[in-house]
Amino acid sequence: MTTDIQQVKQRFGIIGNNPELNRALDIACQVAPTDLSVLIFGESGVGKEFFPQVIHHLSLRKHNRYIAVNCGAIPEGTIDSELFGHEKGSFTDAKETRKGYFEVANNGTVFLDEVAELPLSTQVRLLRILESGEFMKVGSSLVQKTDVRVIAATNINLSQAIQNGRFREDLYYRLNTIPINIPPLRERKDDIYLLFRKFAGDFAEKYRMPVISLTEDARTMLENYEWRGNIRQLKNITEQLSIIEESREIDETVLIHYLPDQVSTLPVIYGKNNNHHSFDSEREILYKILFDMKADMNELKKVVHDLSTGRTATYYPAEVKNDFAQTNIVTPTNPTSINITAKHKNITETEEIVDESLSIDEKEIELIRKALEKYNGKRNQAAKELGISERTLYRKIKEHNI
Numbered sequence: 493m494t495t496d497i498q499q500v501k502q503r504f505g506i507i508g509n510n511p512e513l514n515r516a517l518d519i520a521c522q523v524a525p526t527d528l529s530v531l532i533f534g535e536s537g538v539g540k541e542f543f544p545q546v547i548h549h550l551s552l553r554k555h556n557r558y559i560a561v562n563c564g565a566i567p568e569g570t571i572d573s574e575l576f577g578h579e580k581g582s583f584t585d586a587k588e589t590r591k592g593y594f595e596v597a598n599n600g601t602v603f604l605d606e607v608a609e610l611p612l613s614t615q616v617r618l619l620r621i622l623e624s625g626e627f628m629k630v631g632s633s634l635v636q637k638t639d640v641r642v643i644a645a646t647n648i649n650l651s652q653a654i655q656n657g658r659f660r661e662d663l664y665y666r667l668n669t670i671p672i673n674i675p676p677l678r679e680r681k682d683d684i685y686l687l688f689r690k691f692a693g694d695f696a697e698k699y700r701m702p703v704i705s706l707t708e709d710a711r712t713m714l715e716n717y718e719w720r721g722n723i724r725q726l727k728n729i730t731e732q733l734s735i736i737e738e739s740r741e742i743d744e745t746v747l748i749h750y751l752p753d754q755v756s757t758l759p760v761i762y763g764k765n766n767n768h769h770s771f772d773s774e775r776e777i778l779y780k781i782l783f784d785m786k787a788d789m790n791e792l793k794k795v796v797h798d799l800s801t802g803r804t805a806t807y808y809p810a811e812v813k814n815d816f817a818q819t820n821i822v823t824p825t826n827p828t829s830i831n832i833t834a835k836h837k838n839i840t841e842t843e844e845i846v847d848e849s850l851s852i853d854e855k856e857i858e859l860i861r862k863a864l865e866k867y868n869g870k871r872n873q874a875a876k877e878l879g880i881s882e883r884t885l886y887r888k889i890k891e892h893n894i
Contacts, residue, residue, distance in 0.1 A: 496521060500550075504542050507690050508683035512675040516543065523670045524550035529622060531607075531667045532645040534674030537722030543672060544603035544643040553641060556600035559593050564606035571614050573630050582631020594627055594638045607644035607667065608653050615660045618642075622666040642667070677719040677726065684715045687723060691730040702740045704733055709744040712872050713882050717751055748883050857892050860885070864894070 497517050523530060524547045534540045548558045566574050577592030593602055621627050622642060626635050644667045653659035677684060696703040706714060719725055729750050733742055863874035875885040
């Protein structure tokens with residue numbers, strides 16, 4: 493990472509050493525001296541608004557106007573007037589001629605946040621500015637010129653919006669000359685505690701109180717949380733803790749009350765390639781039972797096939813029903829006789845079968861206990877073994893009185 497990026501971080505208050513974050517900043521620094529359009533992708537709350545400022549202040553336009561527009565906050569009926577201006581009398585409340593943002597920011601930069609919220613008619617006007625620098629005010633037939641650099645940002649999948657007819661494909665390619673992707677906070681685990689300390693220090697100074705700190709378990713819980721609200725959510729929770737809690741050391745039992753429940757109340761199993769999508773633990777447990785039964789069935793089929801072809805095999809009885817040819821199975825280690833007849837098409841065994849409990853709660857308690865025993869009661873490691881968050885494990889322990 494270059495010294496320039498470190499200086500940019502200090503200047504704009506950007507905290508973190510995540511490689512993807514550094515990559516995004518590096519692209520912003522490289523594209524700044526050009527006039528290329530930039531499209532910033534990232535979830536809500538990741539700090540997309542800092543990158544247009546970085547680009548503008550490192551560009552040749554830095555001495556001219558920079559205007560940030562939240563497209564989702566302007567009513568559809570007035571968005572054209574806000575962006576392109578209007579003539580006097582062009583609509584009921586147009587009592588005088590008004591300049592739009594693209595006229596005011598001539599030779600400067602306009603940042604369009606939540607650009608996917610623009611109406612299709614406005615998207616056509618924006619496309620014309622990107623292609624030729626021309627626009628017309630609402631209620632005017634006079635074509636005007638502007639030299640504005642456009643930087644846009646979105647937190648939705650624009651490809652899907654195009655398929656749904658909500659966003660113009662030609663506009664997408666015009667805006668997306670240089671894409672910049674901002675990683676979500678959950679993918680920046682090493683940066684979470686750094687951000688927490690920064691926010692805690694800021695609020696301690698703001699409210700004139702000692703700085704809050706975290707215990708090791710609370711820090712682990714903080715770093716393993718999903719943070720769907722990203723940096724904005726982390727900042728809000730840090731402020732709440734700073735104001736409300738009397739103790740300046742926050743442990744996991746306190747922190748857990750400030751983290752909204754974002755996962756199922758039952759253990760969740762995460763796969764390596766499922767992009768953090770969760771499944772109900774009831775469904776997972778039932779799937780496991782079905783898979784085990786299927787494995788037993790396949791094993792029995794193999795034993796029957798081996799015996800019917802004259803091969804030797806060892807089989808340990810299980811409750812199975814299927815259609816097989818008539819045969820008798822007697823194992824050398826367990827003289828249990830199983831008679832399979834084509835007439836009745838079922839398998840009977842003389843061994844007594846004990847029904848296994850299929851209670852979801854019992855299976856859940858059993859899995860939690862096994863995980864805790866395996867890791868000598870260390871909840872953070874047990875939670876990882878179960879594929880759930882430590883917060884969920886803590887709740888389930890209390891719920892089942894384990």
